[in-house]
Amino acid sequence: MSPCSKLRRLTCGDDDAGDGKMFPNWASLHQDLVELIGCRVLAGDLHDYVPFRAVCSHWSASTARPRGRGVLDPRFHPRRWMMLPEGHGLHPGHPDLRGFVRFFNLDTGAFARAHLPLLADHVVVDVVDGLLVLHRNDDTAIRLLHPFSGDVAEFLPLASLLPQMEPQPSYYSERTKRSMLMRVRASVTVTSSGAITPRKLYAYQLSSFDIGKVYIYQLDPPCADAGDGQPRLPLPVKIAECPKDKLCFILHFVECCSELLLVSYNDVSFSKLLVYRVADLVSGKIEPVTDIGDHTLFIGDRSLCVSLSPNKGSRTSGFPSMSPNSIICMHNLTDPYSEMFYRFEQYDLSTGIWTPASDGDVFRRPPPSPHRLIHHIFTSCHYDYW
Known part of the structure; x- marks a missing residue:
């Protein structure tokens, strides 16, 4: 992709250089062809797609506008961009940053800066597909923010989940319970109709020492109850189990190249790390990557x-x-x-x-x-x- 200034020159179709050579009139490309090229550019990175649309009014009109679709259209999710703390105590939302936050591309190493005024009274609970899950301090409202387009999706306040928590010790204050909820890991998917729902999650559980197994569970999204139509959370489904000596001390799940991996220590000496594909564990293959x-x-x-x-x-x-x-x-x-x-x-x-x-x-x-x-x-x- 050429720089924007050069692409704008190529759309004129005139002999700008005065050497008798005519440049092709890129602005005359058929709308379907411009849309197809735009889709391929967008499949790479959103930050390449924005200057592509800025080449000329025809290219802009022939391609989908990110603003207004940033959250509802998964194509515009900035999946490989992560938010970076500035260091020296300047956390995202710190007054000295004046609302600006840096982002870093995990594939290309590129940096970008976005102005996010919402961080003045919100904190970031998690990041999913590059979207920021925000918690508002005043009323515990949960929002999903696209950092580059500014699009926002609203969810129920976090406080609405407190009654659904399992019984906690009596000395746990409401603030402690909220703190526990704020450490949740988010995962969402967007349907073709624009509905935002939780995506499948995975969890592990260590059995008692006498059994000596590790169980991996899949948590499906909530589904509507046939009786009152209210969403119900299905029970976790066990999808894999393996001997504890193969997964002695599990660290975390991590996604790599569209595969879900599980990282674990090999034994109590903590001398060696092992990586397993969750898909292999489900099929009964317990071989580390x-x-x-x-x-x-x-x-x-x-x-x-x-x-x-x-x-x-x-x-x-x-x-x-x-x-x-x-x-x-x-x-x-x-x-x-x-x-x-x-x-x-x-x-x-x-x-x-x-x-x-x-x-x-x-x-x-x-x-x-x-x-x-x-x-x-x-x-x-x-x-x-x-």
């Missing part, structure tokens, strides 16, 4: 996958501090004489070797300055840093 290609997995409260493929026009990755086919997390140590029981480390799936992911103590205090990109991504996975 040893190669995730040019990707790095970040494991925390949230987990995500970063692509380390070379940038366009370059043979090198834009992330020199990260290694492909590796996992970055707080490594659980068992040495009681060590200074810390957790270290910020990187695990190489090919060699099985742990190496420090950065200098300094990331576990007990904020990352040391100057902050590298690896720190920003890691702290984005841990809400305590926010």
